[in-house]
Amino acid sequence: MKPRRFNMRSLILNTGSSLLLPLLVLFSLFLLLRGHDEPGGGFIGGLVAAAAVALKLFAEDYKAARDMLRVHPLQLVGIGLVLAAVASLPPLFVGESFFTAQWWSLDLPIFGELKLSTPLLFDIGVFLGVIGTVLTVVFTLAEAEHS
Amino acid sequence: MDLEVLVALPIIIPLLLGALSLTVLSNHSAQRWLGAIGTALLLLCSVWLLLHTREVGIQVLEVGSWPAPFGIVLVSDMLGAIMVVLASITGFATALYSLKTVRKRFERFGYYPLLHLLLAGVNGAFLTGDIFNLYVWFEVLLVASFALLILGGERAQMEGAIKYVTLNLLSSALFLTAIGLTYGLVGTLNMADIAVKMASLEDQKMVTVIASLFLIAFAIKAAAFPLFFWLPASYHTPQVAVSAIFAGLLTKVGVYALYRVFTLIFTADTGFTHEILLWIAIFTMLTGVLGAAAQFEVRRILSFHIISQIGYMILGLALFTPLALIGGVFYIMHHIIVKANLFLVAGLMYRLGGSFELKKLGGLYRNHPGLAVLFLIPALSLAGVPPLSGFFAKFILIKAGVEASAWWAVGVALLVGLLTLFSMIKIWNEAFWKASPEPNPAVPAPTRNALLYWTIGLLAAMTVCIGLFAQPIYQMAEMAAAQLLNPAGYIEAVLGGTTP
Amino acid sequence: MEVLVALMLGVLTTCGVYLVLRPRTFSVVLGLTMLSHAVNLFLFSMGRLHSNAPAVIGAAQQHADPLPQALVLTAIVISFAMTAFVVVLALRSALELRNDHVDGVDKEEEPI
Numbered sequence: 001m002k003p004r005r006f007n008m009r010s011l012i013l014n015t016g017s018s019l020l021l022p023l024l025v026l027f028s029l030f031l032l033l034r035g036h037d038e039p040g041g042g043f044i045g046g047l048v049a050a051a052a053v054a055l056k057l058f059a060e061d062y063k064a065a066r067d068m069l070r071v072h073p074l075q076l077v078g079i080g081l082v083l084a085a086v087a088s089l090p091p092l093f094v095g096e097s098f099f100t101a102q103w104w105s106l107d108l109p110i111f112g113e114l115k116l117s118t119p120l121l122f123d124i125g126v127f128l129g130v131i132g133t134v135l136t137v138v139f140t141l142a143e144a145e146h147s
Numbered sequence: 148m149d150l151e152v153l154v155a156l157p158i159i160i161p162l163l164l165g166a167l168s169l170t171v172l173s174n175h176s177a178q179r180w181l182g183a184i185g186t187a188l189l190l191l192c193s194v195w196l197l198l199h200t201r202e203v204g205i206q207v208l209e210v211g212s213w214p215a216p217f218g219i220v221l222v223s224d225m226l227g228a229i230m231v232v233l234a235s236i237t238g239f240a241t242a243l244y245s246l247k248t249v250r251k252r253f254e255r256f257g258y259y260p261l262l263h264l265l266l267a268g269v270n271g272a273f274l275t276g277d278i279f280n281l282y283v284w285f286e287v288l289l290v291a292s293f294a295l296l297i298l299g300g301e302r303a304q305m306e307g308a309i310k311y312v313t314l315n316l317l318s319s320a321l322f323l324t325a326i327g328l329t330y331g332l333v334g335t336l337n338m339a340d341i342a343v344k345m346a347s348l349e350d351q352k353m354v355t356v357i358a359s360l361f362l363i364a365f366a367i368k369a370a371a372f373p374l375f376f377w378l379p380a381s382y383h384t385p386q387v388a389v390s391a392i393f394a395g396l397l398t399k400v401g402v403y404a405l406y407r408v409f410t411l412i413f414t415a416d417t418g419f420t421h422e423i424l425l426w427i428a429i430f431t432m433l434t435g436v437l438g439a440a441a442q443f444e445v446r447r448i449l450s451f452h453i454i455s456q457i458g459y460m461i462l463g464l465a466l467f468t469p470l471a472l473i474g475g476v477f478y479i480m481h482h483i484i485v486k487a488n489l490f491l492v493a494g495l496m497y498r499l500g501g502s503f504e505l506k507k508l509g510g511l512y513r514n515h516p517g518l519a520v521l522f523l524i525p526a527l528s529l530a531g532v533p534p535l536s537g538f539f540a541k542f543i544l545i546k547a548g549v550e551a552s553a554w555w556a557v558g559v560a561l562l563v564g565l566l567t568l569f570s571m572i573k574i575w576n577e578a579f580w581k582a583s584p585e586p587n588p589a590v591p592a593p594t595r596n597a598l599l600y601w602t603i604g605l606l607a608a609m610t611v612c613i614g615l616f617a618q619p620i621y622q623m624a625e626m627a628a629a630q631l632l633n634p635a636g637y638i639e640a641v642l643g644g645t646t647p
Numbered sequence: 648m649e650v651l652v653a654l655m656l657g658v659l660t661t662c663g664v665y666l667v668l669r670p671r672t673f674s675v676v677l678g679l680t681m682l683s684h685a686v687n688l689f690l691f692s693m694g695r696l697h698s699n700a701p702a703v704i705g706a707a708q709q710h711a712d713p714l715p716q717a718l719v720l721t722a723i724v725i726s727f728a729m730t731a732f733v734v735v736l737a738l739r740s741a742l743e744l745r746n747d748h749v750d751g752v753d754k755e756e757e758p759i
Contacts, residue, residue, distance in 0.1 A: 290728065290732065293732055293736070294732075297736060297739070302743055305739065305740035305743050306740070308740070309737070309740060309749055310749070312732070313675055313679065313733075313749075316679050316682075317679075319729075320683060320685075323687075324686050324689060331694075336714075
C-alpha cells in the first residue's frame with residue numbers, strides 16, 4: 001500500500017491563513033487575559049492558539065507548523081505545568097493555605113494600576129499546557145499520516 | 148498552618164518533577180537525576196507525613212483556603228498516609244531500577260515525566276477528601292498509565308492496551324455516573340459531608356444503588372472478579388519497571404477507594420454490600436490463583452497472582468471487623484512491596500536468563516545464587532511462609548475470618564495460600580533449579596547489574612523487616628483500622644474544628 | 648424537557664453500549680465517546696434542569712446550580728483528552744497489527 005500524502009493546498013487557504021494567524025494568536029491572548037471574571041481563560045485561549053498552529057498545518061505542511069512552534073509541544077506542556085504548580089506555592093510564604101489566590105497590584109506610570117495574581121500565573125500555565133497537549137495529539141496524528 | 152502543607156507535598160513534588168523533566172526532555176542524564184533524587188525526596192516527605200499523622204492525628208488541608216464542604220480538601224489519615232508511603236517506596240525503587248534498564252528511546256518519549264505524573268495521580272487519589280477530585284486523580288493516573296503501557300509500541304502492547312483502556316474508561320464512566328447520582332441526592336461532593344448527609348436520608352434504597360455503582364466502578368479498577376480480564380491481558384507487556392509499578396500500585400488505588408467509600412460512606416446496609424464484597428473476595432482469590440496455575444510465563448503468573456491477592460484485601464474489607472480491617476491494611480502494605488519486587492526480579496531473570504518463558508529458563512540457581520535468594524524472599528512471603536511479611540498478613544486475615552465464622556472465606560484463603568506456594572515453587576523449579584535448557588543463554592548477560600541487585604535487595608530487606616518487626620507495623624495498621632471503623636473522627640477532622 | 652433529556656440519555660447510552668461491544672476498534676472508540684457524552688449529560692442534569700437561568704446569583708429571578716456545570720466542564724476536558732488518546736492508540740495499533748480487531752487478530756479475514 002502506497003502511503004497517501006497529506007495534501008490539500010489551496011491558494012485561498014494559504015493566503016487566508018497568513019492573514020488569520022496573527023489575528024488568532026492575538027485573540028487567544030485576549031481570551032487568556034480577560035478570563036478571570038469574564039468568559040475566556042487559559043483553556044479556551046489555549047485551544048484557539050492551538051487551532052492557529054493547526055491551521056498552519058493544514059494550509060502548508062507538517063514541517064512548517066513544527067518550525068513555527070520552535071519548541072517541542074511536550075516542552076510547552078512541561079513549562080505550563082511548572083508555572084501552574086509554582087502558582088500554588090506563593091501563599092505558603094505569607095502564611096496562608098496552599099493554593100490561596102494572591103494579588104499584587106503595581107502602579108505603572110502610563111497604564112495605571114496593573115493587577116497581577118497567582119490565578120493569572122496558573123491560567124498562563126493552563127494556556128501553555130493546552131497548546132502543548134492539543135498540538136502533541138495533532139502532530140502525532142499528522143506523523144502517522146505521513147509514515 | 149505550618150505543617151499542613153505536608154499533606155500537599157506528596158502531590159506537588161512529583162507534579163513539579165514531572166513538569167521539570169518534561170522541559171528537559173532531550174537531556175537524558177538530567178531526567179535520570181530528577182527521577183532518582185526526586186523520588187527519594189518524595190519518599191522522605193511521605194515518611195514525614197506518616198510520622199506526623201501518627202503523632203498528631205488526621206491532617207486536613209483546605210486547598211485555596213476554601214472552607215471544608217465547599218472547597219476541595221486534602222486529608223491524610225493513617226490509611227492515606229500509609230498508602231502514600233508505599234507508593235513512594237515503589238516509585239523510588241522503580242526510578243532506581245529504571246536508571247539501568249530503560250532505554251534512551253523510551254526516555255525520549257517521556258518515560259520519566261509519565262512516571263512522575265503517575266505517582267502524582269496515585270498520591271492525589273490517596274490524599275483527597277473530595278469524591279470528584281478522586282475521579283480527577285484517577286484519570287490523571289490512568290492517562291499516565293496508558294502512555295506508559297504502550298511505550299515502545301510492540302504488537303502485544305497494543306493489543307493489551309486496547310483492552311486496558313476500554314475497560315478502564317468504562318469504569319470511569321460508571322464512577323462519574325455514581326458521582327452524579329450522589330450529587331443529585333445529597334448536593335455535596337465532600338466525602339465527609341456526603342457521609343453525614345447520606346446517613347440522615349430517609350430513603351436508603353437510592354443509597355444502595357449508588358453504593359453498587361461505586362462498587363462496580365472500583366472493582367474494575369481493582370481487577371476484582373468478574374471484571375479482571377484487562378489485567379492479565381496487559382500487565383506482562385510493558386517495560387519491567389513499568390510492570391512493577393503497575394503491579395504495586397494501580398489496582399491498589401481501586402482497593403483503597405473501596406476501603407474509603409465502604410467504611411466512610413456506605414456503612415448503613417452492610418448486610419447487602421459487604422456480603423457482595425465477601426463473595427467477590429472469595430471468587431477473586433480463587434480465579435486469580437487458578438489462572439496463575441495454567442500459565443508458564445513468569446510475568447503472566449505474577450499478574451494472575453495480583454488478582455488473587457486483591458481478593459485477600461477485599462476480604463479484609465468485607466468481613467468488616469476491627470481485626471479484619473487491620474489484616475486488610477497489613478496485607479496491602481506487605482503486598483505492594485512484595486509484588487513490585489517480584490516483577491523487578493522477573494526483569495533481572497530476563498536479563499540473566501534471556502527469557503520470561505519458564506521452559507526456556509533454567510540453571511539460574513547455579514549461575515546466580517544471589518538472585519535465587521532474592522527471589523525466594525518475596526516469593527515465599529507472597530505464599531505466606533513464616534517469618535516473612537506475608538505470613539502475618541494472612542494469619543491476621545484468617546484469624547479474623549474464623550472469628551467472624553466466615554468458613555468459606557477461611558477455607559478458600561488457606562487453599563489459595565497453598566496454591567500460591569505451588570505457583571512460586573513452579574517458578575523456582577523451572578527457572579532456578581532445573582538445568583539450563585541451552586548451554587549458552589541466547590542473550591549475553593549484561594554485566595553491570597549491581598544497582599538492580601541493590602534495588603531488589605532493598606525491597607526484600609523491607610519484606611523481611613515487616614515480618615521480623617511486625618509489631619510497629621501492626622500498630623500502624625491498627626490505628627488505620629480504628630480510624631476507618633470510626634468515621635466520626637474523619638468527619639470531625641474535615642468538617643469541624645479546623646477552620647477558625 | 649426532562650423527558651427529552653431522559654430520551655437523549657437513553658439513546659446515547661444504548662448506542663454507546665452496542666458500539667463498545669462491536670469487534671472493530673473504530674466502533675469501540677465511537678461507543679466510548681457516546682458513553683462519555685451520555686455520562687456528561689447525566690452529570691449536567693443532576694443539577695436540576697432550568698431554562699433561562701444563568702449560573703450567577705442575582706443576575707435573574709432564578710439561578711442554576713453552577714457546580715454541575717463546572718464538573719461537566721472538567722469531565723468534558725478529561726473525556727476529550729481520553730478520546731484523543733484512544734484515537735491515536737487505535738490508529739497506531741491498526742498500523743502495527745495490520746488489522747483493526749480489538750483482539751489484534753481477525754479470525755474472519757485474511758490479514759492485509
